Amino acid sequence: MHRIVVLGAGYTGMSAASHLVGRTRRRDDVRITVVNASARFTERLRLHQVASGQELAELNIPDLLPDVDLVCGWVTAVDVDARAVRVDDERVVEYDTLVYALGSVTDTSSVPGADEHAYTLDHAESLAHRLSGMDSGTVVVCGSGLTGVEAAAEIAEQHPGLDVVLLGREEPGAGMGPKAKAHLHDTLGRLGVRVHSGDIGKVLPDAVRLVGGETIAADVVLWTSGVRVPRLARELEADERGRIVTDPALRSVSHPDVYVVGDAAAVRLGFGVLHGTCQSGMPTGVHAAVSIVRELNGKAPKPFRFGYYHTPVSLGRHDAVVQFTKPDGAPRRLSLTGRRAVWYKETVSSSPWPTFRRMTRMPRSGAIWPHGGRYTR
Structure with missing residues (x-):
């Protein structure tokens, strides 16, 4: 046997x-x-x-x-x-x-305080429970990659009373073509997600401190930056x-x-x-x-x-963007947005x-x- x-x-x-x-x-x-x-x-x-x-x-x-x-x-x-x-x-x-x-798993060891004070999607139910008890406040999503983008958009749509900040070193949608990237940014803006650029130096109990010293107040921090x-x-x-x-x-x-x-x-x-x-x-x-x-x-x-084929990204339940790619992951000219992209992303998921x-x-x-x-x- x-x-x-x-x-x-x-x-x-x-x-x-x-x-x-x-x-x-x-x-x-x-x-x-x-x-x-x-x-x-x-x-x-x-x-x-x-x-x-x-x-x-x-x-x-x-x-x-x-x-x-x-x-x-x-x-x-x-x-x-x-x-x-x-x-x-x-x-x-x-x-x-x-x-x-x-x-x-999500790597919370690279920045001081992330392991102690930030939620991760590995324990999504705990974060959902915390958000369900908030009528107002600020949620800072650390990590501007596609995981952070999807999380920020979903939280902003489901909890419109919260202030959602997407914080990271890179521009959201950095690997996409101009059309797809523009739609992603427009949709984040429509949902009320504030995009902030910077290197994260430390996560505090009530804030996120950037390397340069700037501090962003936060009632909840979601960490999506990096894996191990x-x-x-x-x-x-x-x-x-x-x-x-x-x-x-x-x-x-x-x-x-x-x-x-x-x-x-x-x-x-x-x-x-x-x-x-x-x-x-x-x-x-x-x-x-x-x-x-x-x-x-x-x-x-x-x-x-x-070879890679596409990058589908949900932007809440009512919008999405799909960037088609070359086998090495580089963006092609073709992309989908709006309702067609929602259908495509849902089919993939x-x-x-x-x-x-x-x-x-x-x-x-x-x-x-x-x-x-x-x-x-």
């Missing part, structure tokens, strides 16, 4: 697990185990909606993967020499092949950001029985290292599953190939779960992903 263990059941881990089920359902020599913190699937694409107080549908992992062994618990260590995973309740899960899909990858397997070679370095087939360069996918992987392609998004993460999960089955059949895995279900029933060698990019086996 070949034991395949998938660590993490986010978008990437579920892509790997569901595709493994589809590829091995006629085999009796494979056992698949998924280790995840809970039996519920977290829609990270929608955490900004949760933070603003909206309720999402309940999606349960066992409903999709009834024949897979699900171990609920936090992974505390991975012993790659013993091929064993340790869970917080002292259980040990052994494997022959490991899919490392534990992803990343927890180091649970020190033996696996990693880069300066903690991401595990992979070979072209997405295997750890130091331990080829470990496939690393999603945010946890440092995957180098012709245009550079993949940045952590659902758009690139799901194809890495599928590629790992296909490669594992190839190895079970005595074949060598093929190199991973991928809703697509993973039905996609996982199709994978368990109808495996394919390649796909055009709703999240963008063409994955080629």
Whole structure:
């Protein structure tokens, strides 16, 4: 019996697990185990909606993967020499092949006070509870990347009595073309979001202090600036950001029985290292599953190939912008705004779960992903 263990059941881990089920359902020599913190699937694409107080549908992992062994618990260590995973309740899960899909968490360690005084989308429910008790006040969203933009717009729309400030080093929509960027800024202005530029030096209990000394008063601070990858397997070679370095087939360069996918992987392609998004993460999960089955059949895995396709950004529930991109992520001239962009973004956000279900029933060698990019086996 070949034991395949998938660590993490986010978008990437579920892509790997569901595709493994589809590829091995006629085999009796494979056992698949998924280790995840809970039996519920977290829609990270929608955490900004949760933070603003909206309720999402309940999606349960066992409903999709009834024949897979699900171990609920936090992974505390991975012993790659013993091929064993340790869970917080002292259980040990052994494997022959490991899919490392534990992803990343918001990095609150880079700026003093962020860990003590700021909320993150990793705990979106707590932020929603705090905002629900506020009729007025200032919410400062730290980080002007796309996660910060979506969160600021959602909070401003759902809580019009609050003053929302989007604070970061870069201009919001910096990687977009002129049309998409202009629409993004116009919509933030219409929603009442104030954009402020600056380097954050410290988060205080009631304010955010910039490096130059300027202070912005804040009743609530949401931190969306940067992510980090927890180091649970020190033996696996990693880069300066903690991401595990992979070979072209997405295997750890130091331990080829470990496939690393999603945010946890440092995957180098012709245009550079993949940045952590659902758009690139799901194809890495599928590629790992296909490669594992190839190895079970005595074949060598093929190199991973991928190109970006789009950058869809929600701006509340009634507006959005979609910037189509070149394979390396650079903006094309084409973009969508307004109602068409809302429909497009909603389709993207809703697509993973039905996609996982199709994978368990109808495996394919390649796909055009709703999240963008063409994955080629």
